[in-house]
Amino acid sequence: MEEKKKVTNTTITRNTGLFSEMTGNIYETVAVLAKRANQIAVDEKKELHSKIEDFRSSTDALDEMFENREQVDLVRRYERQPKPTLEATEEYLEGDIYYRNPAKENRQAQRLAELEDEVIQNL
Numbered sequence: 001m002e003e004k005k006k007v008t009n010t011t012i013t014r015n016t017g018l019f020s021e022m023t024g025n026i027y028e029t030v031a032v033l034a035k036r037a038n039q040i041a042v043d044e045k046k047e048l049h050s051k052i053e054d055f056r057s058s059t060d061a062l063d064e065m066f067e068n069r070e071q072v073d074l075v076r077r078y079e080r081q082p083k084p085t086l087e088a089t090e091e092y093l094e095g096d097i098y099y100r101n102p103a104k105e106n107r108q109a110q111r112l113a114e115l116e117d118e119v120i121q122n123l
Contacts, residue, residue, distance in 0.1 A: 007082040007090045018093060023101075032099045033088045040084035048078050 020026040055071045091097050 007087050009080070009082045009086065014089075014093075022092075022095075023099075028101065029092070032097065033085065033092055035099075036088035036091065036097055037084040040087050044078065044081070044084065048074075 016026060019029045023029045023032065051074055052071065055068050088097070
């Protein structure tokens with residue numbers, strides 16, 4: 001497991017202006033955070049399932065099921081971790097998230113091409 005940054009596990013009041021600085025739009029920021037939080041959640045779920053898989057044996061039957069203390073401790077550790085949305089928010093505010101908006105890039109490229117055509121016509 002890779003070492004995770006220390007992220008507070010409680011709710012913090014945040015300045016919404018900071019969220020719209022990088023993208024220019026708070027709604028775009030929320031979309032970026034949601035996608036990143038989903039990525040984090042999927043990674044954590046895969047990691048947890050792979051670790052739990054180690055506890056399974058091929059001879060398990062319904063009547064033979066019992067709680068393994070190590071397995072319970074593992075699940076509790078994952079439950080105590082910060083939520084993926086908090087991790088994504090922290091990454092975003094620290095500038096650790098790379099994102100791009102192809103629609104914005106296309107509009108900017110189109111506008112640049114229009115300006116180039118205008119300059120060429122004025123020559």
